[in-house]
Protein backbone atom coordinates (compact mmCIF):
# COMPACT_ATOMS: atom_id res chain seq x y z
CA UNK A 1 0.00 0.00 0.00
CA UNK A 2 1.51 3.35 -1.08
CA UNK A 3 1.23 6.54 0.95
CA UNK A 4 0.69 9.30 -1.59
CA UNK A 5 1.44 12.92 -0.66
CA UNK A 6 -1.54 14.74 0.79
CA UNK A 7 -3.60 16.75 -1.63
CA UNK A 8 -3.86 20.54 -1.45
CA UNK A 9 -6.01 22.55 -3.86
CA UNK A 10 -5.16 26.02 -5.09
CA UNK A 11 -7.15 28.51 -7.06
CA UNK A 12 -4.80 29.04 -10.00
CA UNK A 13 -5.73 32.69 -10.48
CA UNK A 14 -5.34 33.56 -6.82
CA UNK A 15 -2.09 31.60 -6.61
CA UNK A 16 -0.75 33.65 -9.52
CA UNK A 17 -1.82 36.94 -7.93
CA UNK A 18 -0.36 36.05 -4.52
CA UNK A 19 0.96 32.54 -3.75
CA UNK A 20 2.25 33.40 -0.27
CA UNK A 21 -0.90 32.67 1.80
CA UNK A 22 -1.16 29.15 0.30
CA UNK A 23 2.57 28.57 0.69
CA UNK A 24 2.37 29.51 4.37
CA UNK A 25 -0.38 26.93 4.93
CA UNK A 26 1.54 24.31 2.96
CA UNK A 27 4.73 24.83 4.99
CA UNK A 28 2.81 24.55 8.21
CA UNK A 29 0.45 21.70 7.40
CA UNK A 30 1.58 19.83 4.27
CA UNK A 31 5.25 20.54 3.43
CA UNK A 32 5.09 17.84 0.75
CA UNK A 33 1.73 18.04 -1.02
CA UNK A 34 0.25 17.14 -4.39
CA UNK A 35 -1.49 20.12 -6.01
CA UNK A 36 -3.85 18.78 -8.72
CA UNK A 37 -4.29 22.18 -10.40
CA UNK A 38 -0.52 22.27 -11.09
CA UNK A 39 -0.25 18.52 -11.60
CA UNK A 40 2.81 18.48 -9.35
CA UNK A 41 3.99 17.67 -5.85
CA UNK A 42 5.21 20.81 -4.12
CA UNK A 43 8.05 20.78 -1.58
CA UNK A 44 7.75 24.00 0.39
CA UNK A 45 10.06 23.78 3.45
CA UNK A 46 13.55 25.26 3.04
CA UNK A 47 15.46 22.41 4.66
CA UNK A 48 13.63 19.74 2.65
CA UNK A 49 14.42 21.57 -0.60
CA UNK A 50 18.01 22.14 0.50
CA UNK A 51 18.47 18.44 1.24
CA UNK A 52 16.59 16.78 -1.60
CA UNK A 53 17.67 19.10 -4.41
CA UNK A 54 21.11 17.51 -4.06
CA UNK A 55 19.69 13.99 -4.34
CA UNK A 56 19.77 14.03 -8.13
CA UNK A 57 19.46 10.25 -8.57
CA UNK A 58 15.87 10.64 -7.35
CA UNK A 59 14.95 14.27 -8.03
CA UNK A 60 16.29 14.49 -11.56
CA UNK A 61 16.60 17.54 -13.79
CA UNK A 62 16.25 15.37 -16.89
CA UNK A 63 12.68 16.10 -18.01
CA UNK A 64 12.33 15.17 -21.69
CA UNK A 65 8.59 15.82 -21.62
CA UNK A 66 8.85 19.10 -19.69
CA UNK A 67 7.76 22.39 -21.22
CA UNK A 68 11.26 23.88 -21.12
CA UNK A 69 12.86 21.00 -23.03
CA UNK A 70 10.06 20.90 -25.58
CA UNK A 71 9.99 24.63 -26.25
CA UNK A 72 13.61 25.70 -25.75
CA UNK A 73 15.67 22.57 -26.44
CA UNK A 74 17.60 20.45 -23.96
CA UNK A 75 19.76 22.89 -22.01
CA UNK A 76 22.12 22.29 -19.06
CA UNK A 77 19.35 22.91 -16.53
CA UNK A 78 17.59 19.81 -17.81
CA UNK A 79 20.60 17.51 -17.42
CA UNK A 80 22.18 15.66 -14.52
CA UNK A 81 25.66 14.54 -13.57
CA UNK A 82 28.46 14.58 -16.10
CA UNK A 83 26.54 15.94 -19.07
CA UNK A 84 25.40 18.88 -16.92
CA UNK A 85 28.86 19.44 -15.49
CA UNK A 86 30.55 19.47 -18.93
CA UNK A 87 28.35 22.33 -20.09
CA UNK A 88 28.55 24.16 -16.79
CA UNK A 89 32.37 23.98 -16.97
CA UNK A 90 32.31 25.26 -20.55
CA UNK A 91 30.58 28.50 -19.56
CA UNK A 92 32.66 29.15 -16.41
CA UNK A 93 34.90 31.72 -18.16
CA UNK A 94 31.72 33.75 -18.87
CA UNK A 95 30.17 33.65 -15.41
CA UNK A 96 33.07 33.43 -12.93
CA UNK A 97 33.45 36.04 -10.18
CA UNK A 98 36.79 37.02 -11.77
CA UNK A 99 35.29 37.68 -15.23
CA UNK A 100 32.34 39.46 -13.63
CA UNK A 101 34.55 41.93 -11.79
CA UNK A 102 37.29 42.27 -14.42
CA UNK A 103 35.12 42.53 -17.53
CA UNK A 104 31.37 42.78 -16.99
CA UNK A 105 31.33 45.24 -14.07
CA UNK A 106 32.66 48.19 -16.10
CA UNK A 107 30.38 47.38 -19.05
CA UNK A 108 27.35 47.25 -16.73
CA UNK A 109 28.37 50.63 -15.26
CA UNK A 110 28.62 52.17 -18.73
CA UNK A 111 25.17 50.81 -19.66
CA UNK A 112 23.60 52.13 -16.42
CA UNK A 113 25.18 55.58 -16.91
CA UNK A 114 23.85 55.82 -20.45
CA UNK A 115 20.30 54.86 -19.46
CA UNK A 116 20.33 57.16 -16.42
CA UNK A 117 21.63 60.12 -18.42
CA UNK A 118 18.55 59.93 -20.62
CA UNK A 119 16.23 59.32 -17.64
CA UNK A 120 17.53 62.47 -15.96
CA UNK A 121 15.97 64.51 -18.75
CA UNK A 122 12.53 63.30 -17.69
CA UNK A 123 10.74 63.91 -14.40
CA UNK A 124 9.14 60.52 -13.93
CA UNK A 125 8.29 57.15 -15.43
CA UNK A 126 7.92 53.43 -14.87
CA UNK A 127 11.15 51.99 -13.45
CA UNK A 128 10.37 48.51 -14.76
CA UNK A 129 10.13 49.66 -18.36
CA UNK A 130 12.43 52.69 -18.29
CA UNK A 131 15.35 51.44 -16.16
CA UNK A 132 15.27 47.82 -15.00
CA UNK A 133 14.28 46.38 -18.37
CA UNK A 134 16.82 48.20 -20.59
CA UNK A 135 19.65 47.73 -18.09
CA UNK A 136 19.02 43.97 -17.71
CA UNK A 137 18.74 43.64 -21.48
CA UNK A 138 21.95 45.55 -22.12
CA UNK A 139 23.80 43.41 -19.56
CA UNK A 140 22.43 40.24 -21.10
CA UNK A 141 23.35 41.28 -24.64
CA UNK A 142 26.94 41.69 -23.44
CA UNK A 143 27.06 38.45 -21.41
CA UNK A 144 25.39 36.24 -24.03
CA UNK A 145 27.28 37.84 -26.93
CA UNK A 146 24.02 38.66 -28.76
CA UNK A 147 24.94 42.31 -29.19
CA UNK A 148 22.92 42.33 -32.43
CA UNK A 149 19.63 42.08 -30.50
CA UNK A 150 17.62 45.19 -29.59
CA UNK A 151 16.86 45.70 -25.89
CA UNK A 152 13.10 45.49 -26.39
CA UNK A 153 13.52 42.29 -28.35
CA UNK A 154 15.63 40.76 -25.56
CA UNK A 155 12.85 41.53 -23.10
CA UNK A 156 10.13 40.28 -25.45
CA UNK A 157 11.79 36.94 -26.19
CA UNK A 158 12.68 36.38 -22.53
CA UNK A 159 9.11 37.05 -21.40
CA UNK A 160 7.74 34.89 -24.22
CA UNK A 161 9.87 31.92 -23.11
CA UNK A 162 9.03 32.44 -19.43
CA UNK A 163 5.33 32.49 -20.31
CA UNK A 164 5.81 29.39 -22.47
CA UNK A 165 7.56 27.30 -19.83
CA UNK A 166 5.04 28.33 -17.16
CA UNK A 167 2.11 27.53 -19.49
CA UNK A 168 0.84 24.66 -17.36
CA UNK A 169 -2.71 25.20 -18.57
CA UNK A 170 -1.58 24.55 -22.19
CA UNK A 171 -2.82 27.79 -23.78
CA UNK A 172 -1.97 27.38 -27.53
CA UNK A 173 -1.45 31.13 -28.11
CA UNK A 174 1.22 31.25 -25.38
CA UNK A 175 2.97 28.24 -26.93
CA UNK A 176 2.84 29.81 -30.39
CA UNK A 177 4.32 33.05 -29.11
CA UNK A 178 7.08 31.16 -27.28
CA UNK A 179 8.05 29.42 -30.53
CA UNK A 180 8.27 32.78 -32.31
CA UNK A 181 10.58 34.00 -29.55
CA UNK A 182 12.95 31.02 -29.80
CA UNK A 183 12.99 31.44 -33.60
CA UNK A 184 14.04 35.06 -33.15
CA UNK A 185 16.91 33.99 -30.84
CA UNK A 186 18.04 31.37 -33.37
CA UNK A 187 18.09 34.00 -36.12
CA UNK A 188 20.16 36.36 -33.96
CA UNK A 189 22.61 33.57 -33.10
CA UNK A 190 23.00 32.59 -36.76
CA UNK A 191 23.62 36.21 -37.69
CA UNK A 192 26.41 36.79 -35.17
CA UNK A 193 28.04 33.38 -34.69
CA UNK A 194 30.72 33.91 -37.33
CA UNK A 195 32.06 37.00 -35.61
CA UNK A 196 32.41 34.99 -32.34
CA UNK A 197 34.23 32.21 -34.19
CA UNK A 198 36.64 34.73 -35.65
CA UNK A 199 37.00 37.00 -32.60
CA UNK A 200 36.06 35.12 -29.42
CA UNK A 201 35.49 37.00 -26.18
CA UNK A 202 34.18 36.02 -22.72
CA UNK A 203 30.52 35.88 -23.77
CA UNK A 204 28.43 32.73 -23.40
CA UNK A 205 28.33 32.31 -27.16
CA UNK A 206 32.11 32.51 -27.49
CA UNK A 207 33.03 30.34 -24.50
CA UNK A 208 30.71 27.54 -25.62
CA UNK A 209 32.13 27.68 -29.15
CA UNK A 210 35.67 27.56 -27.78
CA UNK A 211 34.78 24.60 -25.54
CA UNK A 212 33.54 22.71 -28.60
CA UNK A 213 29.88 22.34 -27.56
CA UNK A 214 27.50 21.35 -30.36
CA UNK A 215 25.30 23.88 -32.14
CA UNK A 216 22.26 22.38 -30.43
CA UNK A 217 23.84 22.68 -26.96
CA UNK A 218 24.98 26.25 -27.59
CA UNK A 219 21.56 27.40 -28.81
CA UNK A 220 19.69 25.71 -25.97
CA UNK A 221 21.99 27.23 -23.33
CA UNK A 222 21.75 30.72 -24.83
CA UNK A 223 17.95 30.44 -24.66
CA UNK A 224 18.22 29.28 -21.06
CA UNK A 225 20.40 32.26 -20.15
CA UNK A 226 17.95 34.64 -21.82
CA UNK A 227 14.93 33.09 -20.11
CA UNK A 228 16.63 33.36 -16.69
CA UNK A 229 18.87 36.34 -17.22
CA UNK A 230 16.48 39.08 -18.32
CA UNK A 231 13.25 38.90 -16.34
CA UNK A 232 14.84 38.05 -13.00
CA UNK A 233 17.34 40.92 -12.77
CA UNK A 234 14.64 43.21 -14.23
CA UNK A 235 12.11 42.19 -11.59
CA UNK A 236 14.71 42.26 -8.82
CA UNK A 237 15.99 45.74 -9.72
CA UNK A 238 12.51 47.27 -9.96
CA UNK A 239 11.24 45.33 -6.95
CA UNK A 240 14.17 46.28 -4.71
CA UNK A 241 13.78 49.94 -5.63
CA UNK A 242 10.09 49.74 -4.75
CA UNK A 243 10.91 48.04 -1.40
CA UNK A 244 13.52 50.66 -0.49
CA UNK A 245 11.22 53.54 -1.39
CA UNK A 246 8.44 51.89 0.62
CA UNK A 247 10.70 51.49 3.69
CA UNK A 248 12.72 54.74 3.71
CA UNK A 249 14.44 54.01 7.03
CA UNK A 250 16.10 50.99 5.40
CA UNK A 251 17.12 53.11 2.40
CA UNK A 252 18.63 55.62 4.83
CA UNK A 253 20.54 52.87 6.62
CA UNK A 254 22.15 51.92 3.29
CA UNK A 255 22.91 55.52 2.40
CA UNK A 256 24.53 55.86 5.87
CA UNK A 257 26.62 52.78 5.01
CA UNK A 258 25.21 50.65 7.84
CA UNK A 259 24.14 48.13 5.18
CA UNK A 260 24.98 47.61 1.51
CA UNK A 261 22.95 47.76 -1.71
CA UNK A 262 23.70 44.06 -2.04
CA UNK A 263 21.93 43.50 1.32
CA UNK A 264 18.88 45.23 -0.14
CA UNK A 265 18.88 43.08 -3.29
CA UNK A 266 19.41 39.84 -1.39
CA UNK A 267 16.71 40.64 1.16
CA UNK A 268 14.24 41.62 -1.55
CA UNK A 269 14.97 38.44 -3.52
CA UNK A 270 14.46 36.39 -0.35
CA UNK A 271 11.18 38.13 0.43
CA UNK A 272 9.76 38.14 -3.12
CA UNK A 273 11.86 35.59 -4.98
CA UNK A 274 12.10 36.34 -8.72
CA UNK A 275 12.26 32.57 -9.38
CA UNK A 276 9.80 30.90 -7.06
CA UNK A 277 10.14 27.36 -8.30
CA UNK A 278 12.38 24.88 -10.12
CA UNK A 279 10.89 21.57 -11.38
CA UNK A 280 12.26 18.04 -11.07
CA UNK A 281 11.19 14.55 -12.21
CA UNK A 282 11.21 11.57 -9.87
CA UNK A 283 13.70 9.21 -11.52
CA UNK A 284 12.97 6.16 -9.35
CA UNK A 285 10.66 5.06 -6.55
CA UNK A 286 11.55 6.77 -3.28
CA UNK A 287 10.18 7.41 0.19
CA UNK A 288 10.44 10.46 2.44
CA UNK A 289 9.02 9.61 5.86
CA UNK A 290 5.70 7.95 5.10
CA UNK A 291 5.30 9.56 1.67
CA UNK A 292 5.98 7.48 -1.44
CA UNK A 293 7.20 9.03 -4.66
CA UNK A 294 6.60 7.20 -7.93
CA UNK A 295 8.75 7.28 -11.04
CA UNK A 296 8.01 10.25 -13.34
CA UNK A 297 6.07 12.24 -10.75
CA UNK A 298 6.56 15.96 -11.23
CA UNK A 299 8.13 17.80 -8.29
CA UNK A 300 8.26 21.56 -7.78
CA UNK A 301 11.02 22.80 -5.46
CA UNK A 302 9.42 25.98 -4.12
CA UNK A 303 12.39 28.30 -3.53
CA UNK A 304 10.13 31.31 -2.92
CA UNK A 305 8.42 29.42 -0.12
CA UNK A 306 11.67 28.13 1.40
CA UNK A 307 12.87 31.73 1.51
CA UNK A 308 10.00 32.57 3.87
CA UNK A 309 10.32 29.48 6.05
CA UNK A 310 9.42 30.40 9.64
CA UNK A 311 11.95 27.86 10.95
CA UNK A 312 14.83 29.46 9.06
CA UNK A 313 14.29 33.22 9.22
CA UNK A 314 13.50 35.57 12.14
CA UNK A 315 11.22 37.88 10.20
CA UNK A 316 10.21 35.83 7.15
CA UNK A 317 7.20 37.80 5.89
CA UNK A 318 8.86 41.25 6.03
CA UNK A 319 11.40 43.17 4.01
CA UNK A 320 14.06 43.55 6.69
CA UNK A 321 17.64 44.08 5.49
CA UNK A 322 18.96 43.61 9.04
CA UNK A 323 17.95 39.97 9.35
CA UNK A 324 20.18 36.92 8.94
CA UNK A 325 19.89 35.64 5.36
CA UNK A 326 22.36 32.77 5.52
CA UNK A 327 19.58 30.27 4.82
CA UNK A 328 18.31 31.84 1.60
CA UNK A 329 17.90 29.65 -1.50
CA UNK A 330 17.11 32.42 -4.00
CA UNK A 331 19.61 31.05 -6.52
CA UNK A 332 18.90 27.38 -5.77
CA UNK A 333 20.66 24.93 -3.50
CA UNK A 334 22.18 22.16 -5.62
CA UNK A 335 24.31 21.50 -8.70
CA UNK A 336 22.11 23.84 -10.77
CA UNK A 337 22.80 26.79 -8.49
CA UNK A 338 22.23 29.84 -10.69
CA UNK A 339 25.07 30.28 -13.17
CA UNK A 340 24.32 34.00 -13.24
CA UNK A 341 24.49 34.57 -9.47
CA UNK A 342 27.76 36.54 -9.44
CA UNK A 343 26.66 38.48 -12.51
CA UNK A 344 23.33 39.34 -10.85
CA UNK A 345 24.92 40.42 -7.57
CA UNK A 346 27.28 42.69 -9.49
CA UNK A 347 24.65 44.07 -11.85
CA UNK A 348 22.02 44.71 -9.18
CA UNK A 349 23.94 45.23 -5.93
CA UNK A 350 27.00 47.03 -7.26
CA UNK A 351 25.65 48.88 -10.29
CA UNK A 352 21.88 49.21 -10.79
CA UNK A 353 20.87 50.25 -7.26
CA UNK A 354 23.75 52.55 -6.22
CA UNK A 355 23.81 54.29 -9.60
CA UNK A 356 20.05 54.86 -9.67
CA UNK A 357 19.91 56.45 -6.22
CA UNK A 358 23.06 58.52 -6.91
CA UNK A 359 21.72 59.88 -10.22
CA UNK A 360 18.12 60.43 -9.12
CA UNK A 361 18.42 61.64 -5.51
CA UNK A 362 14.79 62.79 -5.36
CA UNK A 363 13.37 59.46 -6.48
CA UNK A 364 9.85 58.89 -5.05
CA UNK A 365 7.08 56.38 -5.64
CA UNK A 366 4.25 57.97 -7.58
CA UNK A 367 1.38 58.61 -5.17
CA UNK A 368 -1.28 57.83 -7.77
CA UNK A 369 -0.43 54.27 -8.76
CA UNK A 370 -0.27 51.09 -6.69
CA UNK A 371 2.57 48.62 -7.28
CA UNK A 372 1.26 45.13 -7.99
CA UNK A 373 3.21 41.88 -8.23
CA UNK A 374 2.21 38.79 -10.22
CA UNK A 375 3.38 35.20 -10.62
CA UNK A 376 4.47 32.27 -8.49
CA UNK A 377 7.00 30.43 -10.71
CA UNK A 378 8.41 33.79 -11.78
CA UNK A 379 7.35 36.84 -9.79
CA UNK A 380 7.85 40.55 -10.30
CA UNK A 381 6.18 43.98 -10.23
CA UNK A 382 3.99 44.88 -13.21
CA UNK A 383 5.16 48.48 -13.03
CA UNK A 384 6.84 50.79 -10.53
CA UNK A 385 5.78 54.35 -11.31
CA UNK A 386 8.06 56.99 -9.86
CA UNK A 387 8.85 60.68 -10.02
CA UNK A 388 12.29 62.27 -9.67
Ligand code: HEM
Nearest residue numbers: 076077228229232233275278331332333336338339340344
Ligand atom coordinates in the same frame (compact mmCIF):
# COMPACT_ATOMS: atom_id res chain seq x y z
C1 HEM B 1 17.92 37.99 -9.81
C2 HEM B 1 18.50 37.27 -10.73
C3 HEM B 1 18.42 35.77 -10.83
C4 HEM B 1 17.81 34.84 -10.04
C5 HEM B 1 16.98 35.08 -8.79
C6 HEM B 1 18.10 33.54 -10.60
C7 HEM B 1 17.67 32.33 -10.06
C8 HEM B 1 17.97 31.09 -10.57
C9 HEM B 1 17.48 29.85 -10.04
C10 HEM B 1 16.55 29.73 -8.86
C11 HEM B 1 17.98 28.85 -10.81
C12 HEM B 1 17.68 27.36 -10.66
C13 HEM B 1 18.54 26.76 -9.62
C14 HEM B 1 18.21 25.36 -9.28
O1 HEM B 1 17.34 24.72 -9.92
O2 HEM B 1 18.85 24.87 -8.34
C15 HEM B 1 18.81 29.45 -11.82
C16 HEM B 1 19.53 28.75 -12.77
C17 HEM B 1 20.24 29.34 -13.79
N1 HEM B 1 20.41 30.70 -14.00
FE1 HEM B 1 19.73 32.18 -12.81
N2 HEM B 1 18.86 33.70 -11.73
C18 HEM B 1 19.10 35.05 -11.92
C19 HEM B 1 19.85 35.62 -12.92
C20 HEM B 1 20.51 34.94 -13.91
C21 HEM B 1 21.32 35.55 -14.94
C22 HEM B 1 21.57 37.05 -15.08
C23 HEM B 1 21.77 34.55 -15.75
C24 HEM B 1 22.64 34.60 -16.99
C25 HEM B 1 23.40 35.59 -17.32
C26 HEM B 1 21.27 33.30 -15.20
C27 HEM B 1 21.53 32.06 -15.72
C28 HEM B 1 21.15 30.87 -15.14
C29 HEM B 1 21.51 29.56 -15.68
C30 HEM B 1 22.34 29.29 -16.95
C31 HEM B 1 20.94 28.60 -14.82
C32 HEM B 1 21.05 27.08 -14.95
C33 HEM B 1 22.29 26.61 -14.20
C34 HEM B 1 22.53 25.12 -14.27
O3 HEM B 1 21.67 24.38 -14.73
O4 HEM B 1 23.63 24.71 -13.86
N3 HEM B 1 20.51 33.58 -14.09
N4 HEM B 1 18.79 30.83 -11.67
